Amino acid sequence: MASTTSTTSTAAAPSAPGRRRPPGRAAQILRLTRTEFTLVYRYRTALFFIAFPLLFTATGFAQQGRELTQGMDAGAYFICGAMVLAPLFIGLVHVSNVYTARRESLVLKRFRVSGVPPATLFGATLLSVLLLVLLLTAISAGALAFRFDLVPADPLLVVLPILLTTATMVFLGLALTAVTRSAEGAQMISMVPFFLLYASSGQMLPMDMLPDAVARVSTLLPAAPATAAVQSGYFGRDLFGGVDGPAASGLELWTAAAPSLGVMLVWLAVSVVLLRYFRWDPRQAK
Secondary structure (H helix, E strand, O other): OHHHHHHHHHHHHHHOOOOOOOOOHHHHHHHHHHHHHHHHHHOHHHHHHHHHHHHHHHHHHHOOOOEEEOOEEHHHHHHHHHOOHHHHHHHHHHHHHHHHHHHHOOHHHHHHHOOOOHHHHHHHHHHHHHHHHHHHHHHHHHHHHHHHOOOOOOHHHHHHHHHHHHHHHHHHHHHHHHHOOOHHHHHHHHHHHHHHHHHOOOOOOOHHHOOHHHHHHHOOOOHHHHHHHHHHHHHOEOOOOOOOOOEOOHHHHHHHHHHHHHHHHHHHHHHHHHHHHOOOOOOOOO
16 A cells, blocks of 8 residues: 555656746846846936937037048047947946945845845846947947948947947946945946046047057057947048058958957956955945
């Protein structure tokens, strides 16, 4: 009898309803990404962070008609470089602000306790910022196409630097929260690296107008190489040494871009390492 009962129980076991399987990593990231977009809509300040980079695109229209060199409109050149400002502003300023606020309100701690892996949470943030950056990039690209009749000579060389810069800035924005105590403080502190990168990007002042030492240091920071790569990819010219660069395409253009892409990859690696210092617990007493 015991043997029969055991056999019956064993046979019936597979038909019993199993425990619900937890969602996979990709499903978790997509679900959190959707939540991020919902919060962006409700968080009005975030809409400012998203719209702010478009002001630089509008600034480029004011420069239309002035030629930097033959066949290169100053307005189009500026708008191409301004595409890099979206990941700088949203990644550094917005991400550090939002994550500091979530940490101090114990939201991050609840994520941690509930078992959400850091890679999932950070991945959802990166994906949401990346989608926003690509949307802003598409708007700028549309402006270049309709207002300047300009399309990328090498689309991959335009998109790749934007992707690398977005990932780097998001991770740097996350790491920056380690030294911020409040969301208001995060806004103030994050503006320091933002303006430093903006000033060194070649957008505020052309690299040709900077002192040689400052220009050399700027090429080792993440903004200037990305800006030059996007502009070179758009115009099909080697603009890594200045606006007077010769026409280039294919392997020749990518060879010229290799040092700048290398700098961007190094900064991406540095930003990932800095995530080790990310703080989950609030810094202010509760």
